[in-house]
Amino acid sequence: MAEIEVNVEGSGPVRVAAGATLLDVAAAAKVEDALVARRGDLLVDLTAPARKGETVAFLSYEDEEARAVFRHTASHILAHALTDLYPGVKLAIGPATADGFYYDLDPSAPLSDEDLPRLEERMRELAAADLALERDEVSKREARKLFAGNPYKLELVDEIPDKKVVVYRQGDFFDLCLGPHLPSTGYVKTLKLTAVAGAYWRGDERNDMLTRVYGTAYRKPEELELHLARIEEAKRRDHRTLGRDLALFSIAEDRGPGLVYWHPGGAFVRDRVEIFWKEEHVKRGYELVATPHIARARLFETSGHFHYFLDHMYTFEVDAIPYVLKPMNCPMHVAIYKSRLHSYRELPIRYAELGTVYRKERSGTLHGLLRVRGFTQDDGHIFCTPEQLVDELCGCVDLARYLLHTFGFTSYDVELSASDPKRPQDYAGTAEEWARAEEALAETLARLELPYARMEGEAIFYGPKIDFQIYDALGRKWQGPTIQFDFNLPHRFGVKYVGADGAEHQCYMIHRAMLGSLERFFGTLLEHHAGVFPPWLAPVQLRLIPVNKDAVPYALELAEKLRAAGLRADVDESDGKLAAKIRTGELAKIPYLGVIGKREREAGTVALRRHGGEDLGPVPLERLIAAFQKAAADKAAAVALESGAAKS
């Protein structure tokens, strides 16, 4: 029998019988954990025939691409189970996601969470049956016959440029799919369906609303358990829960959804954020301004937003004149700029304001502090000359980065949102201007050596932008800092400066929010720290816990002394055992607890304990005060005690 040689990356050439599959090649090369193979740039099924003299690489579960294939096959098993259990469902699409998969379908009857156990059970049966997945190429005509009655698949078939389309089969189930797939359903040992949700066909709200079933699949049950445990842990960090439990803020239906009430604790942290923000802006050459919450609608007609965002604005009349609750601060800042002539010598001019704005967000989009209807933008507008643009953009990016890092954010993604060349009519400004502006943003990021993703077609109508995407506890992405170039406003409002030549020139204008909004930023900050704020932000930095009633007067006296030294300290005066008070302090997520008893009183120390249980030992008062003062001044993540503190 003829043999062929195949070169396997990482283990060299192997010989297999002609007609052998890549699965045979993997076996010959003693690669045991292969899920899929890579041939050139393409991932191919292990069941594909090996080719004489070719080089292939085998990918295991450790490779992200192979995991995606693994989950994609899981989505086929889901689709199979759906068609088995609910005859008449029309399948749409079912890809792998970052940590799972989903399948979109048009159900014959509404599907709910209660259907998931049944579906899961059927999926396990299908996996246990270890059905082979077979790749099959059919003509379009045949495909149309196969998917007759399913408008979604037919639409996809029609869009495939090739004459042939690929169909994968497992048992009596088949699906339109490019693959690749695992060799058989038996590979998918552990799976879980997590949610059923709605999703528009092709992501367009003008299309049918389909039902999406989400799931995840792992190799081993332990991995699934770990995944589910991580989600549970993340839920404990949810800012909505923490916000209520720690009495930081509230939002209630009877006061209006999406409208935030800042309670003393939350307001304290917010105030610290604002103080820091203002100091830093002034340091960097910004001038603080303040503008009203309402304005004549005309202002936003001029800006071009009124028409575009009318449905999202709160409008009313004053003396029969249309007004709006301001949805943004830009026209106000432009108005201040325009109140007199400006020379090129004055530029750049940087205005900043913690400006509260109101936007009528769709009800289904509200989400705790992260998406609200009334919020305070840490807004700023820079008016500059074309020559100053890149320097100013750099200043913004640098400030955003500095603020994020100071608040402890180390993971975020940077995106450059560019225009969609296919829709030039949707944008203000000429193609040439856009190219220059996008170039300026790219140059900025290059100069600061900041890695970023270019997002084509994600720009706003008035200009390209740089966004910092931050993540909540569950890994959902939210826009944080944003730096936007604007072609539109300077033009519409006639924002000019007098140049060296004595003539008027159009200003370049940058919109920028360095935190995004105080609400959203606070929400993510809260989740990031899991409710335990660093000492410079924490409303209470240190709680003194008297071991018994006798120690209370001394603890109160001590707290007074600490407060006089600028520390934020309180005392747990309640009855009960020390352990109970420790527990209360831990649940209140106060960063430091200090136990006071006879021993400490006599030694002039505090038995310090960090949130979470770390024992920092007895710390002399002077050292304690100095350490907290320094931590606050440095905006440090933790209080640093000099070595030896624990021994005193």
Next chain:
RNA sequence: GCCGGCGUAGCUCAGCGGGCCAGAGCAGCUGAUUUGUAAUCAGCAGGUCGCGGGUUCGAGUCCCGCCGCCGGCUCCA
């Protein structure tokens, strides 16, 4: 806005197919206890069962509408 789910005390939740089902724990208050690093004990108080209709002799429970929340989609100047 759309799809699905949910809405009982400040919080977490129980309340089977409508009838002594308005309950528990925590938190709160009062009292006892004085405690050395994640829950001392007892008592008291606390709810228009989201809102509005309807069905029924009778609705927290069934039906309809609305509002809100949760998950997702869409949107996000």
